[in-house]
Amino acid sequence: MNQNVLIGPFVQLLPMSGLPLKGPLKDSQLPIIYSGGILVSEGKIAKTGTFEDLIIEANQIHKIDGEQVCLPGFVDSHTHICFGGTRARDYALRNAGVSYLEIAKSGGGIWDTVTQTRKASQSELEVGIRERAQIHLQNGTTTLEVKSGYGLSVHEEVKMLRAIQNANKQLEIDLIPTCLAAHMKPKDWKGDSSYLDEIISKLFPILKSENLTNRVDAFVEESAFAPSEVESYFQEAQKFGFDITVHADQFNPGGSEVAIKFNAVSADHLEASTEKEINLLAQSDVIATALPGASLGLGCEFTPARKLLDAGCALAIASDHNPGSAPMGDLLTQASILGAFEKLSNAEVLGGITFRASAALNLKDRGVLSPNYIADFATFRTNDYREITYHQGQLKPSSVWKKGQQVFESK
Numbered sequence: 001m002n003q004n005v006l007i008g009p010f011v012q013l014l015p016m017s018g019l020p021l022k023g024p025l026k027d028s029q030l031p032i033i034y035s036g037g038i039l040v041s042e043g044k045i046a047k048t049g050t051f052e053d054l055i056i057e058a059n060q061i062h063k064i065d066g067e068q069v070c071l072p073g074f075v076d077s078h079t080h081i082c083f084g085g086t087r088a089r090d091y092a093l094r095n096a097g098v099s100y101l102e103i104a105k106s107g108g109g110i111w112d113t114v115t116q117t118r119k120a121s122q123s124e125l126e127v128g129i130r131e132r133a134q135i136h137l138q139n140g141t142t143t144l145e146v147k148s149g150y151g152l153s154v155h156e157e158v159k160m161l162r163a164i165q166n167a168n169k170q171l172e173i174d175l176i177p178t179c180l181a182a183h184m185k186p187k188d189w190k191g192d193s194s195y196l197d198e199i200i201s202k203l204f205p206i207l208k209s210e211n212l213t214n215r216v217d218a219f220v221e222e223s224a225f226a227p228s229e230v231e232s233y234f235q236e237a238q239k240f241g242f243d244i245t246v247h248a249d250q251f252n253p254g255g256s257e258v259a260i261k262f263n264a265v266s267a268d269h270l271e272a273s274t275e276k277e278i279n280l281l282a283q284s285d286v287i288a289t290a291l292p293g294a295s296l297g298l299g300c301e302f303t304p305a306r307k308l309l310d311a312g313c314a315l316a317i318a319s320d321h322n323p324g325s326a327p328m329g330d331l332l333t334q335a336s337i338l339g340a341f342e343k344l345s346n347a348e349v350l351g352g353i354t355f356r357a358s359a360a361l362n363l364k365d366r367g368v369l370s371p372n373y374i375a376d377f378a379t380f381r382t383n384d385y386r387e388i389t390y391h392q393g394q395l396k397p398s399s400v401w402k403k404g405q406q407v408f409e410s411k
């Protein structure tokens, strides 16, 4: 017989269930179970309800002390936490008035991190991933996407993706790997064919045979790849069965149209999206992903989250944690700040880092607390869920649970 473990009671349990994937959300739409409990069986949610009602079905009870609010574990659908070195120099240069693209042209930027990442061994990269991922977990994230993209050769991209795969085996948080070999054109490329052709013919088969990822990303931008260059790349990626995701409209519009054309799972950044791109995204199934950490790191405007939602988009919010544009890496802080600037409801902010973010990763087993979903959740010491965004990330989780097991408890 399955062991049913009852966890609770929670003053407020927010399952984030039954909400629309697309469009605006009001706080009044949020289902709240008062004095709630979660019945867990074999790592999955068997039932949610009031603690009292569930006691009869429990073989074991894990009592939660004091007043705590429970939310689904956060899903951070866009990070680059596999890297070597630092880009503090870039940050200082930007704050002295040099632009991100100017720094990239003069040898800094992504290429600087490529150089530093190539110098690191696979096991050194694994250590960095583990340390950063552990901080994300303690901040309430239970699923974390991680991109390659600082290798920019077949060998170095494989090294990065193997490091992500190995780190994932050693961690409680789930890492979702993505191949971002199309992050920029490698400055040292000397092959006869084009760089992307080499990635298609040599890297894609390895990704499949070693099961390193099922997702392919590209940076569509003047300093990286033009829409026409990534179109044939994505066509080939889709033949291999990869999901597509795009770094789109960060400085100039263009990438989101490619994302829509290829029915990508998500188009991320969108700081430069105009009304035209916003309306096209709203008519598509592509999840629009805001990356406020990049706006905070670069000191530039936020993704027009309010307009995207009002037009009818599904809005996810991710940290973009990376050494260049988004070194902070604190999802809840960034999502809360985006909410304040863009006038987002709690439901929109919390939906953007739970069920809407899991849709951006094409994951159908997490992001809400409903029967048969993975029992991933975070608890906060408060009696009102609104305190969570109000404190803009300073109210940290008191505990984090992965597959029904407590994996973190604050002291």
Ligand code: NIG
Binding pocket: 080, 109, 110, 113, 219, 247, 250, 294, 320, 322, 323, 324, 325, 326
């Ligand atoms: O999402 N925009 C491109 N890629 C990353 C930045 C990477 C870097 O600067 O190292 C991003 O912001």
Ligand code: FE
Binding pocket: 078, 079, 080, 247, 320, 322
């Ligand atoms: Fe990114």
